[in-house]
Each structure stands twice: as C-alpha cells, then as structure tokens.
Amino acid sequence: MQDRNLITLDEALARLVAGAARLRILEAETVSSFEALGRVLAADLHSQIDVPPRDNTAMDGYALRAADVPAAGTRLPVSQRIPAGVVGEPLVPGSAARIFTGGQLPEGADAVVMQEQCEAVPGDGLGEVVVNQVPAAGQWVRRRGEDVLRGHTVLRLGTRLTPQALGMAATVGAETLAVWRRPRVALFSTGDELVLPGQPLPPGAIYNSNRHTLRALLQAAGCEVQDLGIVPDRLDATRAALRQAAEASDLILTSGGVSVGEEDHLKPAVQAEGELQSWQVAMKPGKPLAFGRVGKSLVMGLPGNPVSSYITFLLTVAPVLRTLQGMDATPPRPLLLRADFDWPRPDRRREFMRARLNEQGGLELFPNQSSGVLTSTVWADGLIDNPAGQAVKRGDMVRFLPLDTLVWR
Numbered sequence: 001m002q003d004r005n006l007i008t009l010d011e012a013l014a015r016l017v018a019g020a021a022r023l024r025i026l027e028a029e030t031v032s033s034f035e036a037l038g039r040v041l042a043a044d045l046h047s048q049i050d051v052p053p054r055d056n057t058a059m060d061g062y063a064l065r066a067a068d069v070p071a072a073g074t075r076l077p078v079s080q081r082i083p084a085g086v087v088g089e090p091l092v093p094g095s096a097a098r099i100f101t102g103g104q105l106p107e108g109a110d111a112v113v114m115q116e117q118c119e120a121v122p123g124d125g126l127g128e129v130v131v132n133q134v135p136a137a138g139q140w141v142r143r144r145g146e147d148v149l150r151g152h153t154v155l156r157l158g159t160r161l162t163p164q165a166l167g168m169a170a171t172v173g174a175e176t177l178a179v180w181r182r183p184r185v186a187l188f189s190t191g192d193e194l195v196l197p198g199q200p201l202p203p204g205a206i207y208n209s210n211r212h213t214l215r216a217l218l219q220a221a222g223c224e225v226q227d228l229g230i231v232p233d234r235l236d237a238t239r240a241a242l243r244q245a246a247e248a249s250d251l252i253l254t255s256g257g258v259s260v261g262e263e264d265h266l267k268p269a270v271q272a273e274g275e276l277q278s279w280q281v282a283m284k285p286g287k288p289l290a291f292g293r294v295g296k297s298l299v300m301g302l303p304g305n306p307v308s309s310y311i312t313f314l315l316t317v318a319p320v321l322r323t324l325q326g327m328d329a330t331p332p333r334p335l336l337l338r339a340d341f342d343w344p345r346p347d348r349r350r351e352f353m354r355a356r357l358n359e360q361g362g363l364e365l366f367p368n369q370s371s372g373v374l375t376s377t378v379w380a381d382g383l384i385d386n387p388a389g390q391a392v393k394r395g396d397m398v399r400f401l402p403l404d405t406l407v408w409r
C-alpha cells in the first residue's frame with residue numbers, strides 16, 4: 001500500500017524536532033545591538049540601570065509640590081526652567097519649575113501640572129504661574145524604574161530579536177548582544193524543467209519559483225543561505241549536490257524530486273550518501289517529505305509544487321530552524337475565527353487552506369486551493385488548519401494561523 005509510511009503532521013514534527021535538537025547550534029557570537037535584527041539571544045539580557053533613570057515629566061507644564069497647591073488658582077513664583085536633558089536645582093519650597101516632557105523632576109517636586117491647566121504671569125525673572133488644578137501627588141510623573149528595574153532580566157535566552165526587542169536592548173544601554181550564530185542552510189532545487197528568471201522560457205520549461213521563496217523564507221528566519229542552484233534530475237548529480245551541500249551546512253533544504261516517480265532522485269540520493277527517513281505526512285498540501293542526514297547536516301526534502309513547498313516550510317522547516325537555535329518549536333497558537341464559506345468535501349488529510357480575514361472579521365477562502373497556484377499565497381494572510389475529514393459550514397469556528405506568526409516568533 002502506498003500510504004504505509006503515512007504519519008500525522010504532529011508525529012512528523014516530533015521526529016523532526018528530536019532530530020534537530022541533537023544538532024543544536026551552541027556557538028554564540030557577539031554582535032552590535034544595532035545590527036541584530038532577527039538573531040536569537042544566546043544569554044539573558046539584564047539591565048544595569050533603572051529605566052527611566054530618574055523621575056521625569058510626561059508633559060510640558062510645571063513641576064511642583066502638590067501640597068503647595070491647596071486650591072485651584074494658587075499663584076506660585078517660577079523658580080527655574082528645566083528642558084529635557086538638563087538637571088535642575090532642588091525645588092525652592094513654595095515655587096514651581098517650568099518643565100518640558102522628558103525633563104527630570106527637580107528634587108522636592110512630586111507632581112506636574114500640564115501647561116494647559118496653568119497661566120503664565122510675566123514678571124521679574126521667570127515670572128509666576130497660576131495653577132488652575134489641584135494636583136494629585138505623582139500626577140504626570142514617570143517614576144524612576146517604572147519601565148525597568150536595575151538587575152532585572154529584560155530579554156530571555158532564546159528570544160528572537162524583533163524590532164521591539166532591539167529597542168528594549170537599546171533602552172537599557174546594551175551596545176552588543178550575545179546571539180547564536182546563524183543556522184547555515186544549503187539550498188537547491190531539483191527539476192530539469194526549471195529555468196531562472198532572466199532566461200528565455202523554452203517549451204516544457206517553467207521558472208524556478210521555489211528558489212526565490214525558500215531562500216527568502218530562510219533569510220527571514222535568520223539563516224545564512226548557500227544557494228546551490230538547480231540540480232538536474234539524475235541520481236549522480238543529486239548525490240554530488242548533497243555531498244557539496246553537506247560540507248558547511250547545518251541543514252540542506254531541497255525542493256522537488258521527493259515523490260516516487262522515476263525522475264525523483266532525492267530520496268535514493270540521501271540514502272546513498274547518509275541516512276533517510278521518508279514519510280508520507282497526512283497533510284494537504286504537502287504529503288511527501290524526506291528527512292535525513294548527510295555528513296553532519298540535516299536534510300529536508302520538500303515537495304516541488306510551489307504552494308506545497310511554501311506551506312511545508314512554514315509548518316516543518318521553521319520549527320526545525322527554531323530548534324537548531326534553542327527556541328521553542330511548539331506551533332503558534334491558532335486564532336479561532338468564523339468561517340464565511342462552506343467546505344463540504346474535506347480531504348481525508350489535515351488540510352491547510354489559504355484564507356484571508358474579511359472586513360466582517362470572518363474568513364474567506366481563496367477559490368483555487370490547488371497546490372500549484374501560487375496566487376493563493378500572496379492573496380492569503382493566513383492558513384486555516386482544518387482537521388482531517390472535517391466539513392466546514394458557514395458560521396463554524398475554524399483554526400486560523402496568520403502567515404507572519406509562522407516564520408517569526
């Protein structure tokens with residue numbers, strides 16, 4: 001029977017993650033926090049300072065002692081002026097300090113009244129101010145350490161350095177960060193029908209789209225990519241490509257040639273050069289998946305159909321790359337959303353459908369769910385994860401995986 005090696009996606013993932021965990025990257029490097037986008041922290045980041053470092057004002061206005069303003073309309077002399085970046089004098093009791101957003105509160109002040117609730121009265125020196133509001137102690141004050149306390153962990157080991165994480169690193173003054181070295185991935189496509197964009201398209205040929213998609217996905221996932229181009233549909237050529245790819249990579253990623261046709265050489269080539277586990281994964285699109293090892297590299301052979309290789313990457317390669325970098329590889333939590341479509345004839349396999357959120361907050365399906373139709377992947381903003389054999393009726397709640405959560409978390 002052809003479905004002998006049929007396993008569920010969860011089983012496949014458990015085996016992939018177990019295989020990848022053995023090859024976890026353990027080399028850390030120090031990089032500038034300014035250039036660390038997408039990298040993964042190799043150590044907890046602790047703060048050496050309080051953020052903000054001192055009490056400061058969240059508003060333009062007047063810093064004063066709340067007790068000095070017992071009633072609206074109290075008039076106080078203005079004793080100093082404190083723009084952001086300037087350290088003022090201790091506040092003269094019974095006076096107010098003109099202060100601007102981010103300015104450090106003078107010693108003795110405990111509140112800020114925003115300028116819209118004050119009237120400046122010109123006079124000698126800085127003049128006076130009429131305060132038209134009775135302030136509560138602490139109002140408009142950003143407390144020292146209210147964001148981060150010195151000594152606290154602000155980013156944990158294994159965190160992906162997103163733009164906001166880089167801002168966090170900078171706010172505590174971290175100039176450099178310890179990160180895992182990037183996973184090294186060698187990439188090639190198989191298929192005698194493939195030509196590269198820029199070349200003429202002879203009869204029988206198609207442009208190689210997987211090379212672009214997979215390389216970009218790898219880059220987005222923080223990998224260093226070695227592109228080995230197109231490998232002809234021959235066993236010796238595939239074996240030679242695998243040997244070359246294994247020289248300096250953590251992972252060899254291929255597309256095409258993983259079925260059981262006479263022109264599918266990936267699996268026999270992996271078997272000849274290393275070890276192979278090949279499965280039929282009960283998912284649609286995507287079914288055939290080759291997993292193995294050549295030399296010290298993992299090998300993952302994705303199907304050639306462009307939508308299949310894209311989705312299989314998101315669901316199986318992304319967790320492997322996370323595992324290699326010591327990150328949590330559990331799948332992202334799906335959103336439960338309303339189906340605004342009917343799906344009366346579900347597949348026997350767990351199905352990942354290209355879908356999009358509409359303005360009513362429901363999900364719509366791309367009309368053509370064929371695994372060759374790349375248009376569906378640029379139209380969609382996520383995948384519906386539909387259990388095997390489950391029909392969907394308009395109004396049912398379904399599991400939705402936003403595309404951006406599948407690469408970057």
Ligand code: AMP
Nearest residue numbers: 189191208209210211256257303304305
């Ligand atoms: P295969 O998995 O090699 O049997 O290929 C399955 C289908 O995907 C065939 O229609 C191939 O022409 C197509 N295909 C394979 N590789 C690529 C690629 N790199 N880019 C675009 N289509 C591909």
Ligand code: MG
Nearest residue numbers: 191256257304
């Ligand atoms: Mg092929």
